[in-house]
Amino acid sequence: MPTVRILDSLAQVPAAAWDALHDGSNPFVAHAFLEGLERHGCLRPDWGWRPHHLTLWEDARLVAAAPGYLKDNSHGEFVFDHAWADAYARHGRRYYPKWLGAVPYSPVTGPRLLAGDDAARHALLEAIVAEAGALGLSSAHVNFHPQDEDAAFVSDWLPRLDVQYHWENRGGWRDFDGFLAAMDHKHRKNIRQERAKVARAGVGFRRLHGDEASPADLDAIHGFYLQTFREYGNAPALTRDFIAHLAREMPRKLLIILAFRGEEPIAGALCLRGTDTLYGRYWGATASVPGLHFETCYYQGIEYCLEQGLARFEPGAQGEHKLARGFLPAFVRSRHWIADPVFRAAIGDWCGEEAQSVRRYARALQAHSPFREPL
Template identity: 45%
Template sequence: MASETERRSPNGGPGWKLGVVDTVEAIDPVAWNALTGGHHPFLRHEFLVALERHGAVGPDVGWVPQFILLRDDSGHLRGAVPAWLKGHSRGEFVFDFAWAEAHERHGLAYYPKLVVSIPWTPATGPRLLVAPGDDAGTIRAVLAEGVRDLTRQLGLSSAHCLFACEPDLEALGNGQFLRRRDFHYFWHNDHYQDFEAFLTALTSRKRKKIRQERRYVREQGIDVRMQTGHELCNTELDLIHAHYANAFRRKTNLPVLSAGFFREIAHTMGEQLLIAVCRHDREIVAAAIMFRGSDTLFGRYWGSSGNYPALHFEACYYQGIDYCIRHGLQRFEPGVQGEHKIARGFLPTRTTSAHWLVSPAFQRAVADYLQREGDLIDTQFEHLRAESPFRVDPTPTAGP
């Protein structure tokens, strides 16, 4: 269904309408990208449509677009929500399997559910998108209610907004969404002049360890260089994809992104696709795939053809830190998990998701669970923050 299905007229303005589309290609790219200004690579129309064209989203993989669109009386796009109909919980990085099992034990269906997020991508960012210059608070409130309305109209169990920003969380909270606390490991730029200045901010033991790891890479004769998608040919992109896919298969995971996907985004948004390309005797032996936003670098995928000591740290962490310093980016999100990141300058930073369950009984049960879980998360967070490698902790504790 490529046409836009009208759901209701909201209170955003006279004649304004909420609609839903089930394909990204039904949305005008210029109007969609204007909502975020291109600041967030995973929200660009080019990225989302490439996911769809190359089979990374859709009914076959359990990520069906249900994008909520808010238009004014002239048909102009004033707000939107990247929502997905999900038949499972894979690729979300916020784990609700216990909630699904509880529904099943009570004879209720948990799936399908509505998820507001970026598929397969645990990156923070806006989720209730608002056109520049508009009354952001009012539009976010309309969009938050639109998420709940769509959940009811489709007969779903629940709605979930993952890794959201604070303004979105506030709007969702007014619509009775529950907050779920967690943390990831982020690097923050404390106005470093260069990589050496960053190292100087660390304790001597951590500083020595990083220099040692970087020396190991040089001694193996491996050249690591950050390149944009525009700078790589299809042959190089295909080899990088092969390394990425093999890394997933070695862990018995499914590499959902195809070589065609990387070719397409290298062409359509190559300036925001950054790859730390690792060459030995001119052959690409490993790569770390990243994406650049206006103030944040996002690390996503790693793959290699063999075992190269310390190369993972160089490509996935140190190259990214150096790039952020040289280009004035404020934050580096290298991906989920990994307490080993702390010693390399990535400190626990809070992230938050929001959840609404249609069943009042389950909403109350989940609220109680999230309170108890959140207390444990807070304790673990403070314990890990105390392991900071910095001589003086320079970084914020909250995400965007």
């Protein structure tokens, strides 16, 4: 039987051993990304994030792992369980701390049970439940796992469903004009008008990978990130050092999109690139230009995917406005183990009703697709 080890830092695992557990297609589970968050001050106990990674070992060989955290709140997760925490509180029970298997601040589907087969995934999930029980936790959660990991979860892990908006090159488009040609007249015209407004405002764009970005470019994108968080009154988690770390350690996985008016950067979007998918993460701007957000965050990313031959663009969570710009509804998943059987039954009923509502919502969204033919 494999030996279970709990790690409070990914620095305790060689990067090569960790990265041998996944195929490298998703940058968010890479050792460089997750360990970089820890090393460069993006995860702090006072923000509710305490690394608590579950690993399985055969002698000195790492055979399975789940990046995980003890959470004292539900911030930065994007799978909302505040109502569950409130129900616990009303019954005089403690919901926090809980264990979370996820990538911090990243509502991105990707592998969460890093293992070679379902048997190892089952063993990993058993270790997670055992650890949650040993610590007396209310629950354990695995957020944004891919569909092909569903088979590993037993019935005690309650499923939840939600919808995001993803662009996929389902038409085999070679360029942006080909993409627009698949849309109906109204949506095609609206997108062209939005792009024209940005161009008439004298705004140009540069798309830079990490090894193409200067320190000034990194300063700019981090400044835009801080600007957005200031506007919404939230505490920014990603540090300038972490952005530099990504540019240095994952240079071709990091994509920075900068908008310029003259030589002055006025907006930017930070993205990560996988094998076949671009992931849009953060954006910010210091100027108000009609259409600037859509161009920076969506159209530049679509152009990049078409140029680079990427099949998919996931621009982040939520936002029905994405539908009119070619991002169609896609299901995202999470699983939840609840220790108390009474709460588990009640939450299970709630999750079932939620899933039905989400499926109805997705069907309604499909009826408003901007494309002339179903894709």
